[in-house]
Structure formats: C-alpha cells, structure tokens
Amino acid sequence: MKRDGVLAGVDLGGTNLRAGLISPEGQVLWRHAVPTPQRREPERIADTIVHVLERGLKEIGADKHHLIGVGAGITGPVRREGGVALLSPNFGWRDVPFADLLRARLPAGVPVCVDNDVRVVMYGEWQFGAGRDLANFMCVTVGTGVGAALLLNGRPYYGVWDAAGEIGHYILDPQGPECGCGNRGCLEQYASASAVEREAARFGLSRGDGSPMSAAEVAAAARAGEPRAQKVLARAAAALAQGLAVSANLLSLESIIIGGGLSRAGEAFWGPLRREVGRRVMPIHRRRLELVPAALGDDAGVLGAAWLAGWQSGLIHPQRYDTRMPATGNSTHGREGG
Numbered sequence: 336m337k338r339d340g341v342l343a344g345v346d347l348g349g350t351n352l353r354a355g356l357i358s359p360e361g362q363v364l365w366r367h368a369v370p371t372p373q374r375r376e377p378e379r380i381a382d383t384i385v386h387v388l389e390r391g392l393k394e395i396g397a398d399k400h401h402l403i404g405v406g407a408g409i410t411g412p413v414r415r416e417g418g419v420a421l422l423s424p425n426f427g428w429r430d431v432p433f434a435d436l437l438r439a440r441l442p443a444g445v446p447v448c449v450d451n452d453v454r455v456v457m458y459g460e461w462q463f464g465a466g467r468d469l470a471n472f473m474c475v476t477v478g479t480g481v482g483a484a485l486l487l488n489g490r491p492y493y494g495v496w497d498a499a500g501e502i503g504h505y506i507l508d509p510q511g512p513e514c515g516c517g518n519r520g521c522l523e524q525y526a527s528a529s530a531v532e533r534e535a536a537r538f539g540l541s542r543g544d545g546s547p548m549s550a551a552e553v554a555a556a557a558r559a560g561e562p563r564a565q566k567v568l569a570r571a572a573a574a575l576a577q578g579l580a581v582s583a584n585l586l587s588l589e590s591i592i593i594g595g596g597l598s599r600a601g602e603a604f605w606g607p608l609r610r611e612v613g614r615r616v617m618p619i620h621r622r623r624l625e626l627v628p629a630a631l632g633d634d635a636g637v638l639g640a641a642w643l644a645g646w647q648s649g650l651i652h653p654q655r656y657d658t659r660m661p662a663t664g665n666s667t668h669g670r671e672g673g
C-alpha cells in the first residue's frame with residue numbers, strides 16, 4: 336500500500352488554488368490550478384480542495400485511499416501543531432482548524448499538515464529547487480504582500496508562534512502609509528505588487544483605455560523601456576533591498592531566494608535590487624550572499640506542501656537536514672585531526 340501511495344500538496348492563494356500529487360520520491364504525478372472560490376467559508380474551501388484532489392487521483396488511476404499524506408500552505412500565520420490558520424485576512428479567517436476540516440473529508444488516518452504559504456514555498460525550493468545545497472537561506476515571495484521563510488543551520492526556523500519571517504512588516508517609515516497589520520510604513524506598502532500598482536497610477540501610468548495597470552503590465556512596460564515604469568520598479572526594489580539587507584546582516588545568510596509575481600519583472604527589478612542590496616549589506620555578509628530567483632515558479636508551494644506531508648509522516652527525509660547540536664564555547668573541536 337505504501338509503495339503505491341501518493342502525497343498531495345495544496346497551495347491556497349487568494350487568486351488561485353493549486354494542487355498536485357507527487358510520489359514519495361518527489362516525482363510530480365499530476366498538478367492543476369483552479370481559481371480560488373469566491374465564497375471563502377473554510378468548509379467550502381475544504382470541500383473544493385478535496386474535490387480537486389479526487390479529480391487528480393482519478394486521472395492517475397487512484398482514489399482517496401491511495402493518499403499517504405496531504406499538505407497545504409495557506410496565507411497568514413499558522414499554528415503548525417493542529418494546523419490552525421490563526422489569521423488570514425485574504426479569507427476572513429481567524430483561528431480556523433483547517434487541518435481538521437481537511438481530515439474530516441479524507442479517509443481515516445491520512446496525515447494532514449497545514450503550514451504558512453511562504454514556508455511551503457521554502458520547503459519546495461529547499462528540497463527540489465534553488466535551495467538544494469544550502470543551509471542558511473531566506474525565501475521571499477513578493478506578490479500581493481511580501482512574506483519570507485527561513486532555513487537556518489540546515490533546519491526550518493519557525494519562532495515561538497511559528498510566525499517567523501514577517502519581512503513585509505519591517506518598518507521602513509514610521510510615518511508612512513497605514514498597513515493592514517495596524518502599523519505604518521511597512522515594507523509591503525512599498526515593495527509588493529499592490530504597491531507597484533498604486534505607484535504606477537500615481538506616476539500617471541495606465542492602460543490604453545485609462546484603466547489601472549497590473550504589476551505584470553508595469554513590468555512589461557519597464558522591459559519595453561517606459562521610464563516611469565522603470566522608476567516604479569526601481570523604487571519597489573530599493574524598498575525590498577532594505578529589508579533583505581537587514582535580514583542578511585542579522586542572520587548571516589548565504590542566499591536569498593525570491594519568488595512571486597514581481598520576481599518575474601526582469602532586469603528593471605533585479606538590477607536595482609542587486610545594486611541596492613550590495614550597497615546596504617555589510618562586507619562580511621556580502622562576500623557569500625547571492626540573490627537568486629526561485630527555481631520552481633508556481634510549483635514550489637504545491638511541491639513543498641506535499642513534501643511536508645511526507646516529512647511529517649516520516650515517509651521521506653530532508654536532504655541536508657542538520658541534526659547536529661550547535662557548538663558551545665570556544666571549542667577547538669573543528670581543528671582536531673584536520
């Protein structure tokens with residue numbers, strides 16, 4: 336049974352619900368995206384997820400009883416123990432026991448894991464993508480909001496509330512625009528796709544019919560040489576760079592992996608980002624630090640969520656997972672016999 340089992344991954348975004356099925360070896364068997372339902376009651380979303388997975392299982396000649404684990408990434412902070420969505424403004428959810436809702440719709444005994452959406456992207460990049468050989472990196476997604484997840488000393492870093500990585504709420508200007516978190520001048524007010532759209536309108540950029548441009552259209556205009564679009568992206572990149580530089584100085588990272596819509600904006604975004612990070616990061620950290628685009632694109636979350644379910648069920652093990660205890664004191668251990 337186990338040999339025939341499949342792992343399911345779900346990436347529940349505000350716009351799209353992506354789902355995939357993988358083998359325990361990490362081979363993608365099926366994947367699919369549907370628009371996220373407009374009605375966002377947790378029960379309804381759980382129903383939709385299970386229907387989508389059933390369709391996929393049918394397409395690969397299996398059914399719900401072949402599932403050996405289901406993982407899901409959702410926006411906002413998630414208490415991993417129990418899989419509770421603590422606060423998801425996109426969905427209007429608060430303290431939703433989402434893992435229980437999925438479990439109730441699956442055969443008894445199928446393990447279900449729920450984690451934050453950026454963290455499942457990090458798991459995917461760590462095991463299958465741009466983070467494969469790394470032990471200290473931050474994964475950042477720049478979309479509607481800006482989020483991050485951390486791998487430190489070869490292990491995921493969660494923090495006391497499982498909520499580490501809120502780089503989008505790093506305060507750039509205490510007098511700045513109001514943020515959904517209740518503070519002012521947070522990074523995501525300057526560096527997200529929503530911020531780019533707002534700035535583009537302020538700079539007088541619009542579509543031919545006068546309607547507002549999407550962030551992707553601003554990026555396309557920048558690539559075509561439109562100077563105002565280039566300026567908007569450069570400003571977003573410079574704001575993001577401040578948060579990245581603080582993180583690199585604080586955590587001594589070897590890589591920052593950047594995904595999400597704006598990461599596909601090309602040189603108009605990456606050029607100023609690299610320049611500004613290079614200028615802001617301390618020399619000792621700059622020597623090793625690389626800024627790289629996410630390798631898996633839209634698949635990262637689905638792969639990472641499915642992998643998480645396999646990991647938490649003990650079916651698969653992380654590559655390069657560092658289980659050593661941290662060294663204490665000024666031990667000369669490392670030099671002995673070398």
Ligand SMILES: [Zn+2]
Binds near residue numbers: 504515518
């Ligand atoms: Zn904020």
